[in-house]
Amino acid sequence: MLANLLPLFADLPLFPPVASKQAGQIDDLYWFLVAVSAIMTAVIFIGVVGFAFKYRRRANAHPTQIEGSTVLELTWSILPFLVMLVMFWWGAELFFQAQNPPKDAMEVFVTGKQWMWKVQYPDGTREIDALHVPVGQPVKLTMASEDVIHSFSIPAFRVRHDVVPGHYDNLWFTPTKPGKYHLFCTEYCGNQHAGMVGWVYAMEPREYTKWASGGGGEGSLADQGEALFQQNGCSTCHLLDQQGRCPMLRGIYNKPVQLADGRTVTADDAYLRESILDPNAKIVSGFEPNIMPNFKGQLSEENVIQLIAYIKSLSPNTPASQQAGGAPPPITPSKGARAASAANAAGGATSGQVKQ
Ligand code: HEC
Numbered sequence: 001m002l003a004n005l006l007p008l009f010a011d012l013p014l015f016p017p018v019a020s021k022q023a024g025q026i027d028d029l030y031w032f033l034v035a036v037s038a039i040m041t042a043v044i045f046i047g048v049v050g051f052a053f054k055y056r057r058r059a060n061a062h063p064t065q066i067e068g069s070t071v072l073e074l075t076w077s078i079l080p081f082l083v084m085l086v087m088f089w090w091g092a093e094l095f096f097q098a099q100n101p102p103k104d105a106m107e108v109f110v111t112g113k114q115w116m117w118k119v120q121y122p123d124g125t126r127e128i129d130a131l132h133v134p135v136g137q138p139v140k141l142t143m144a145s146e147d148v149i150h151s152f153s154i155p156a157f158r159v160r161h162d163v164v165p166g167h168y169d170n171l172w173f174t175p176t177k178p179g180k181y182h183l184f185c186t187e188y189c190g191n192q193h194a195g196m197v198g199w200v201y202a203m204e205p206r207e208y209t210k211w212a213s214g215g216g217g218e219g220s221l222a223d224q225g226e227a228l229f230q231q232n233g234c235s236t237c238h239l240l241d242q243q244g245r246c247p248m249l250r251g252i253y254n255k256p257v258q259l260a261d262g263r264t265v266t267a268d269d270a271y272l273r274e275s276i277l278d279p280n281a282k283i284v285s286g287f288e289p290n291i292m293p294n295f296k297g298q299l300s301e302e303n304v305i306q307l308i309a310y311i312k313s314l315s316p317n318t319p320a321s322q323q324a325g326g327a328p329p330p331i332t333p334s335k336g337a338r339a340a341s342a343a344n345a346a347g348g349a350t351s352g353q354v355k356q
Pocket residue numbers: 229232233234235236237238245246247248249252257267272275276279280282283284287288289291292293295307
């Protein structure tokens with residue numbers, strides 16, 4: 001909005017396109033900071049030059065000493081303080097907004113790996129260095145790193161977030177303008193970091209549905225997870241309908257879990273991920289440590305995302321948007337296709353783009 005008042009600046013290709021709901025809001029704050037800095041620079045510069053001239057030696061050979069002025073000092077303390085408060089409040093507002101994705105956001109999973117971005121959709125589609133999103137729909141990314149710290153950045157959406165190994169990072173945006181935008185890694189992550197670049201395709205909802213309904217042929221993310229659940233022997237311990245030595249996983253998603261040490265945690269994505277890769281970190285109340293094997297190094301981050309999708313699908317009240325991305329209905333393949341997709345999913349680290 002402020003950028004419109006500065007057509008000269010807006011026309012210079014100094015800024016990426018404004019293609020998300022938050023982009024304009026962040027630009028407004030940015031221009032406010034620039035304006036305050038510019039005004040302060042001008043005030044100080046004019047003051048320095050003006051006083052240097054006014055009190056130059058020739059006109060005022062014998063300087064008079066001035067001893068403080070309460071009014072002046074209060075003014076130059078309180079006014080900047082108020083301006084700073086505006087910056088703080090405005091920035092905090094945008095920050096909190098950026099931390100809280102709306103409940104109906106479509107979920108997409110991103111794994112950073114030297115040197116590519118792997119993208120998984122709830123319907124099972126996968127791509128590399130490409131992200132397809134519908135315009136007008138909030139999209140929440142859950143991001144993991146397979147190796148080192150990466151940073152996921154889409155300048156046209158004004159979003160960026162570090163992707164740190166060992167846990168999930170989130171960001172969200174609502175695309176507003178169809179188009180093709182750059183996607184970068186903005187954290188030096190090894191010698192081919194500069195090549196860790198991709199494209200985001202923001203599409204009209206109808207076009208997006210058409211794109212998404214192509215189907216990956218591997219079954220939904222939850223189907224892929226179910227196959228892994230069998231292959232890795234999870235199903236031998238975690239029975240679906242019977243609580244034995246091991247907790248039943250049906251219905252636990254986003255529900256409180258009582259831990260052996262007395263704490264209560266929510267079974268969200270981060271908790272499930274930790275329970276799979278580092279089972280002894282948190283022990284469920286009533287169960288023993290050191291029974292569940294450690295799956296670190298055996299399951300890729302992509303596999304863990306698939307397993308979590310499967311555990312989610314065992315909780316029927318999970319909002320549909322979190323199960324199938326809100327857009328296309330999940331594709332239900334035959335048993336044979338599932339088995340094939342399982343093999344594929346397990347070796348997923350090397351399989352390439354499923355859809356262009
Ligand atoms: C040898 C038996 C065994 C196997 C195999 C096993 N688990 Fe577990 N799992 C346990 C036990 C025992 C617990 C409870 C103790 C704890 O919290 O670590 C548990 C806890 C969990 C929890 C936390 C459950 C809750 O209610 O909070 C999850 C999630 C989980 N396992 C997932 C998996 C997945 C996914 C696999 C396969 C990759 C797997 N487990 C394989 C025994 C097993």
